[in-house]
Amino acid sequence: xxxKRYKPIAITDSFYQLGTPSFPAYLSLGEKAMIIEGGTGAxxxxxxxxxxxxxxxxxxxxxxxxxxxxxxHIGAVPRLKKLWPHLKIAAHPLAxxxxxxxxxxxxxxxxxxxxxxxxxxKGEIQSYPPELDHYEFHVDDxxxxxxxxxxxxxxxxxxxxxxxxxxxxxxxxxEQEKTLVIGDATGFYVPEKDVFWPNYFESLEAYCKSIRKxxxxxxxxxxxxxxxxxxxxxxxxxxxxMKTAEHYHYxxxxxxxxxxxxADIAVDKANWVNSLTDIQTFEVMRKLAKxxxxxxxxxxxxxxxxxxxxxxxxx
Ligand SMILES: [Fe+2]
Numbered sequence: 001x002x003x004k005r006y007k008p009i010a011i012t013d014s015f016y017q018l019g020t021p022s023f024p025a026y027l028s029l030g031e032k033a034m035i036i037e038g039g040t041g042a043x044x045x046x047x048x049x050x051x052x053x054x055x056x057x058x059x060x061x062x063x064x065x066x067x068x069x070x071x072x073h074i075g076a077v078p079r080l081k082k083l084w085p086h087l088k089i090a091a092h093p094l095a096x097x098x099x100x101x102x103x104x105x106x107x108x109x110x111x112x113x114x115x116x117x118x119x120x121x122k123g124e125i126q127s128y129p130p131e132l133d134h135y136e137f138h139v140d141d142x143x144x145x146x147x148x149x150x151x152x153x154x155x156x157x158x159x160x161x162x163x164x165x166x167x168x169x170x171x172x173x174x175e176q177e178k179t180l181v182i183g184d185a186t187g188f189y190v191p192e193k194d195v196f197w198p199n200y201f202e203s204l205e206a207y208c209k210s211i212r213k214x215x216x217x218x219x220x221x222x223x224x225x226x227x228x229x230x231x232x233x234x235x236x237x238x239x240x241x242m243k244t245a246e247h248y249h250y251x252x253x254x255x256x257x258x259x260x261x262x263a264d265i266a267v268d269k270a271n272w273v274n275s276l277t278d279i280q281t282f283e284v285m286r287k288l289a290k291x292x293x294x295x296x297x298x299x300x301x302x303x304x305x306x307x308x309x310x311x312x313x314x315x
Pocket of ligand 1: 070073165
């Protein structure tokens with residue numbers, strides 16, 4: 001039973017946005033269908049209702065692809081897999097390793113529960129999703145750079161490794177409609193405010209390299225793992241993502257050099273992030289802000305990280 005009504009959004013004839021604006025998942029339709037993003041425990045029932053509304057037979061949904069394994073991107077996996085055992089979960093090989101780590105999975109489940117509480121308090125869902133006896137995050141297929149997922153009817157997704165946000169992060173590009181699914185590779189973007197929170201949790205250098213790689217693809221739209229789809233000027237979007245990563249990094253370095261306490265910087269940044277979004281608790285944002293400070297600190301002095309060429313060709 002869901003609270004607010006979230007309708008599936010047709011982005012193209014064969015590409016739909018499901019879930020909620022804060023936690024979208026995407027449905028790609030060829031002869032076979034594929035869900036991209038592992039959702040959250042709280043959005044599972046919303047996704048199921050939307051698939052039903054679209055009249056898609058669950059048997060047609062062959063794959064569920066994980067862009068990465070952060071808690072807010074895998075929560076629907078055990079529930080969907082239980083309902084649809086035929087579903088093949090596909091993710092980067094490093095994701096497979098991460099999801100075998102019991103402690104990590106326990107932390108993911110705790111975080112997923114806090115997202116459920118937030119969504120309940122906002123009236124986005126009306127009841128707590130049923131608990132499972134066992135949370136299974138088994139990945140069936142390892143996919144990485146260059147692999148293709150052919151759904152038929154010309155819909156073929158190519159996988160790109162895009163680490164930096166997380167080591168296991170992948171993005172996917174579909175050539176026919178020129179749709180690029182970028183997950184969290186460009187950080188947390190709030191379209192209404194045109195503001196980015198750069199999220200180079202694993203490596204700033206890898207994060208910038210991934211943005212550079214994605215910017216070379218002739219995409220007509222970029223589907224984000226939070227807050228929906230950017231239509232049109234995708235190139236400009238990548239330039240802005242890079243610029244804001246650069247500014248954020250140098251702000252962290254400057255504040256550390258002035259002798260500011262990293263704990264105070266983290267609180268300040270978490271307050272700022274909380275003014276942009278309420279999808280996670282303040283405590284989660286504070287911890288993440290702290291990770292960014294330590295990444296900036298350890299990667300200070302690296303040069304030419306932020307360069308990004310302008311594409312000359314028409315898209
Ligand atoms: Fe993430």
